[in-house]
Amino acid sequence: MTLSTANTTAKGRSMKFDVKTAGPAIALILLCIIGFSLNPAFLSEGNLSNLLTRSAFIGIIAIGATFVITAGGIDLSVGSMAAAIAGVMIIIMNNAVDMLGTGVATVLLGCGCSILLGIGAGWINGVLTTKGKIEAFIVTLGTMGIYRSLVTYFADGGTLSLDFAIRGAYRPVYYDSFLGLPIPVWVFIVVSIVGWFLLNRTAFGRYCTAIGSNEGVAKYSAIKVDRVKTITYMIQGLCVSLATIIYVPRLGSASSSTGVLWELEAIAAVIIGGTVLKGGYGRIGGTILGALILTTIGNILNFTDLISNYLNGTMQGLIIIIAVWLQRGDWGKAKASKT
Amino acid sequence: MPDGINDIFSVLQADRISKSFGSVPVLFSVNMDVRPGEVHALIGENGAGKSTLMKILSGFHDPTSGRILFDGEEVVLPPNGGAEMLGIVLIHQELNLAEQMTVEENIFLGRELTKNGILDRQRMQAQVQEYLQDIGLDIAPTARISDLSIAEKQMVEIVKAISRNARVLIMDEPTAVLTEAETEVFFRQVTKLKEKGVAIVFVSHKLSEVKEISDRITILRDGQWIGTKEAGDMSLDAMAQMMVGRELSDLYPPMREADVDADRVLQVANLTAAGVKDVSFDLKRGEILGFSGLIGAGRTSVFEAICGLEPIISGTIHVNGAETRFASVAAARDAGIAYLTKDRKAKGLLLDKKMRPNLTLFSLPKFVKRFGLDIKSEDAALERAVRRFDIRARDPDISVGDMSGGNQQKLLLAKVMESEPQIVIIDEPTRGIDVGTKQQVYHFVTALAAEGVSVVVISSEMPEIIGLCHRVIVMRDGRTTGTLEGDGINETEIVRYAAGLKGEGLE
Amino acid sequence: MKPFSKLGAMVMTGALAMSATLAHADTIKIGVSYPTPTHAWAAGMNWHAEQAEKRLEALYPDVDMILVNSSDPSAQASALEDLVSVHKIDALVVLPFESEPLTDPVLNVKKSGALITVVDRGLSQPGIEDIYVAGNNPELGRVSAQYMKTRLKSGDNIVVLRGIPTLIDNERFDAFMAEMEGSGVNILDHKHANWNRDDGFEVMQDFLSRFPDIDAVWAQDDDIAIGVVAALKQAGRDGDGMFVVGGAGMKETIKAIMDGETLVPVDVLYPPSMIATAMDVTVAAFKSNGPVAGRYILGATLITPENAASFYFPDSPF
CATH class of the missing domain: 3.40.50.2300 (Response regulator)
Structure with missing residues (x-):
């Protein structure tokens, strides 16, 4: 059978495939319908804009996590990393006021440091897993504790607050809009596009998938496994720093409670989106939907008093499990495999 | 009905079995019967339906139509291995062992012996020890599976089946990964089982083995039952012809004379690495150089070290006269050296991916255009490769894991050749593939050499080495023990060097 | 339960008498134990405790305060044991991590004869503490x-x-x-x-x-x-x-x-400085000529522009 004549058999297959990948999108649409029927204000411009902006943090981090997970790794440190970067960024900017003033220069310095810190923290995670040959779970569990306690230490147990004088210059990064969309949403869009291209259209993306699918094959296929894996953690770090850059101007503060459980939300978003937790298959588009689904659940729960507040976690848990089940369930698919 | 099937009482019988997967028919009204105390070989090219038939006989698949008779009575076999309770055991081609558990734990998995509710390790270990001694396998019951070689794992799998008192033992290519010596041990065990009255069905691509061990042979081709014959009545050629359905001209292409004056493209001197001791050899342009020896003799390790897969302890490597040492597989690839692994599933192909990403993975930098991958040129490469290597897939979107072994091997060849290497090392080029595909691979290797590519063939199949190579190096315990050339390449010589009866290291 | 608390009460009277004699003979050692600050309110409490330590030790040269913070309930229980065995404290000011797991450890401190002041989070058994200071x-x-x-x-x-x-x-x-x-x-x-x-x-x-x-x-x-x-x-x-x-x-x-x-x-107001109040009261139990034991429930004062200045500590992290 040649390549061009196989379309008839391929069709049924790809149709099924589409339904599967559309799972998260369907779940999101259903959630929106539920939200709208509970309260029409759910679809108001203001709320949609809030939703998208909120999704940006988890979404951007989750895009980084998509690379790590696709390549067969895991990064539990992202939430603490965000808090630590936010803390250090605030300290640096507060101290730079005397030298650079309260304008854009200080903000840029803060952002630059954030990016360096993020990439550096990712590099540490990557090198410890690859060269140190320690399981990613353990390495990032360790760095998670370290970053979390560092921010507590920097803040002296309390809250680090950004100098009010700088906020004027920095505030627009969170609160302003461009062409009707808040800046964080634009950042999210750009990161998504770059992430999608990187994962689906470059050799690097292919290498991530290959490593996650079978590290042995990757090694024998002339792939520098350690380097690629380390880079995935650095991408994760970069994404965390970008999320932090748009997070800090929101409230201008960081404390030990910043970014708590973000790692789990990011991982959940990635998995809801259809990426396989054990690696080898990643979907940036799905991750974006996953992040939107997670924020929408929280948003809808705030929009109704039908469900006891104490059961919020139950609702979130149920929806996450159902969303993944919809995708994974073997819907009567006869497993056709020949000799 | 073939050759008076009802004359002797059959323990397990397939009667006009057909099977379709969705709309794809795989078996057409196939008959087969197995008698107590016989070895019944099932042969056919890859994709002929052998695995499907075996799975139907062991209850892993339901037939679409037709009957299964067990002890003469029509039965519906319980699914998912439940047929083991009836004494029908299938040993899968993919070994089914828990890697992190011990030999003993694996053999007793699911039917552990207990005393007062607590595992009776002593008794289990003693029994396993007995089985292992029986089969002549020198491993401890407490050895971890992940520490064993593929051959040893295969033997454990067989011990596991034997320990279950199988009445019908169905084996999918049990000898594919065994050396000749191990195969011999294995056949002795099979003969013992046969004497006990166990019915044995086995699939093999090694026709000489089939001839040696089996009583009857059933041949399948393209899902059709071609015939069941007494093994004694069939020559190897006749078997091959029935399988392929056409005259098989010689399996090996005519040997082209090696050019003695050709440049030496690869010179290895005093190479020492893990499992490799002081190995030296040369490879000429356009030469096919064989590496023979027992499994574990260090043949693979030599080339893994050369190709940057394993660290080198000492020694020098010259490629085209220039000294070099590759820090990575990528560096070796860029210098025109490619290694094709024998472990297709764990190191060769991404089984859950389609053909295209597999084909281009090894030489992906070639397909990068302005930061992005050039999907069009990947597609073109796939089309070329499918033509050049005659890769047949039901559907271009199929996962590679669902392709037959022969087509996987051709894809793996295509993958490595995509980097256009000047030196290619092919480790076990025909492991687990049918005779038709073997012939294609041999012709391909010869054609490559004719084009001026130097080929190293590492193989445990003696005829392959003898039929294909200009020169043969034999290894034992990490050292080269001999080099054979021209008429000097014959089975006895190779065996003497491989077994340590003759060689450079011996006084 | 009943006979147990009666026993506790007996021990308590004995302990008070003993610590009073000790107080005059030697320095008064007061252990202060609370959770490691991981959020701003607790960090404020930590700061106020440190301030109170400095102030009280300057005021009374014979008072020695030992501040210990612990990162989880079992660490706090061990810290309490150390305060008794190593420092031989005369009084304990404790903000328990959790009520239930720390009740017995505090009771053990009490059995060593120390005066017990519990802050903010009550113990799960009544009658252990001599002094209770809490927000409302x-x-x-x-x-x-x-x-x-x-x-x-x-x-x-x-x-x-x-x-x-x-x-x-x-x-x-x-x-x-x-x-x-x-x-x-x-x-x-x-x-x-x-x-x-x-x-x-x-x-x-x-x-x-x-x-x-x-x-x-x-x-x-x-x-x-x-x-x-x-x-x-x-x-x-x-x-x-x-x-x-x-x-x-x-x-x-x-x-x-x-x-x-x-x-x-x-x-x-739900002030983190309540720890300082508790330390003051505990010292007073040794220094005052009036009775001190009892429950001190702080008011939830409404802070308005008029009275705000008296609740403002610019150097505290909270």
């Missing part, structure tokens, strides 16, 4: 509601942001609701914001999308209030007489009240 959670809810009523009229709408679902949160919330009852003010909804700025911001954003008419917000906590204020400003709904009432006494909030901020015009 129901009072915090009540005072907040009373202030709300002075500013709102019947038919006005408010939303409530609660803390982490715990007993403390319930006490505050229930008292608030009870006090609001009959006022005619509509409480549109209440959601948990977990004493966290980010959650305060997001919950408030959603309240603003959901309810077009909100006149005031009870945020219960200063951290939540910071998020609420940011959300109000973002939505442009911070004018028109809108106001937010938090709680605790964060220095930034108090500073803003001093400066006449209208969006957060008042605060309700």
Whole structure:
């Protein structure tokens, strides 16, 4: 059978495939319908804009996590990393006021440091897993504790607050809009596009998938496994720093409670989106939907008093499990495999 | 009905079995019967339906139509291995062992012996020890599976089946990964089982083995039952012809004379690495150089070290006269050296991916255009490769894991050749593939050499080495023990060097 | 249970007599044990404890305070053992991590003869502590509601942001609701914001999308209030007489009240400095000629521009 004549058999297959990948999108649409029927204000411009902006943090981090997970790794440190970067960024900017003033220069310095810190923290995670040959779970569990306690230490147990004088210059990064969309949403869009291209259209993306699918094959296929894996953690770090850059101007503060459980939300978003937790298959588009689904659940729960507040976690848990089940369930698919 | 099937009482019988997967028919009204105390070989090219038939006989698949008779009575076999309770055991081609558990734990998995509710390790270990001694396998019951070689794992799998008192033992290519010596041990065990009255069905691509061990042979081709014959009545050629359905001209292409004056493209001197001791050899342009020896003799390790897969302890490597040492597989690839692994599933192909990403993975930098991958040129490469290597897939979107072994091997060849290497090392080029595909691979290797590519063939199949190579190096315990050339390449010589009866290291 | 507490009481009388004699003979060693600060309120408490240590030791040369913080209940239990065995303390000021797991360890300290002062979180067995110093959670809810009523009229709408679902949160919330009852003010909804700025911001954003008419917000906590204020400003709904009432006494909030901020015009005190109060009272048990043992429930004072200055500690992290 040649390549061009196989379309008839391929069709049924790809149709099924589409339904599967559309799972998260369907779940999101259903959630929106539920939200709208509970309260029409759910679809108001203001709320949609809030939703998208909120999704940006988890979404951007989750895009980084998509690379790590696709390549067969895991990064539990992202939430603490965000808090630590936010803390250090605030300290640096507060101290730079005397030298650079309260304008854009200080903000840029803060952002630059954030990016360096993020990439550096990712590099540490990557090198410890690859060269140190320690399981990613353990390495990032360790760095998670370290970053979390560092921010507590920097803040002296309390809250680090950004100098009010700088906020004027920095505030627009969170609160302003461009062409009707808040800046964080634009950042999210750009990161998504770059992430999608990187994962689906470059050799690097292919290498991530290959490593996650079978590290042995990757090694024998002339792939520098350690380097690629380390880079995935650095991408994760970069994404965390970008999320932090748009997070800090929101409230201008960081404390030990910043970014708590973000790692789990990011991982959940990635998995809801259809990426396989054990690696080898990643979907940036799905991750974006996953992040939107997670924020929408929280948003809808705030929009109704039908469900006891104490059961919020139950609702979130149920929806996450159902969303993944919809995708994974073997819907009567006869497993056709020949000799 | 073939050759008076009802004359002797059959323990397990397939009667006009057909099977379709969705709309794809795989078996057409196939008959087969197995008698107590016989070895019944099932042969056919890859994709002929052998695995499907075996799975139907062991209850892993339901037939679409037709009957299964067990002890003469029509039965519906319980699914998912439940047929083991009836004494029908299938040993899968993919070994089914828990890697992190011990030999003993694996053999007793699911039917552990207990005393007062607590595992009776002593008794289990003693029994396993007995089985292992029986089969002549020198491993401890407490050895971890992940520490064993593929051959040893295969033997454990067989011990596991034997320990279950199988009445019908169905084996999918049990000898594919065994050396000749191990195969011999294995056949002795099979003969013992046969004497006990166990019915044995086995699939093999090694026709000489089939001839040696089996009583009857059933041949399948393209899902059709071609015939069941007494093994004694069939020559190897006749078997091959029935399988392929056409005259098989010689399996090996005519040997082209090696050019003695050709440049030496690869010179290895005093190479020492893990499992490799002081190995030296040369490879000429356009030469096919064989590496023979027992499994574990260090043949693979030599080339893994050369190709940057394993660290080198000492020694020098010259490629085209220039000294070099590759820090990575990528560096070796860029210098025109490619290694094709024998472990297709764990190191060769991404089984859950389609053909295209597999084909281009090894030489992906070639397909990068302005930061992005050039999907069009990947597609073109796939089309070329499918033509050049005659890769047949039901559907271009199929996962590679669902392709037959022969087509996987051709894809793996295509993958490595995509980097256009000047030196290619092919480790076990025909492991687990049918005779038709073997012939294609041999012709391909010869054609490559004719084009001026130097080929190293590492193989445990003696005829392959003898039929294909200009020169043969034999290894034992990490050292080269001999080099054979021209008429000097014959089975006895190779065996003497491989077994340590003759060689450079011996006084 | 009964005979046990009787025994405790007997030991207690003996202990008081003993420590009184010890006090005059030698230095008075007072152990102070509390959780490692991991959030701003606790960091404030840590700061106040350190301040009180300096002040009291300067005031009384024969008083030696030993401050220990622990990162989890079992670490705190070990710390208590060390205070007894290594430091041989005469009194213990303890803010238990959790009531249940620390009851027995504190009882053991008591058996060593030390005076026990428990701060904020009570033990699960009555009668162990000699002195109890705590903030008043129901009072915090009540005072907040009373202030709300002075500013709102019947038919006005408010939303409530609660803390982490715990007993403390319930006490505050229930008292608030009870006090609001009959006022005619509509409480549109209440959601948990977990004493966290980010959650305060997001919950408030959603309240603003959901309810077009909100006149005031009870945020219960200063951290939540910071998020609420940011959300109000973002939505442009911070004018028109809108106001937010938090709680605790964060220095930034108090500073803003001093400066006449209208969006957060008042605060309700639940002070981290209660640890200092407890240390003072404990020292007084050795130094005062009056009786000291008993329960000290601090008022949930309403902080207004008029009295704010006396609750402002610019150097504290909280």
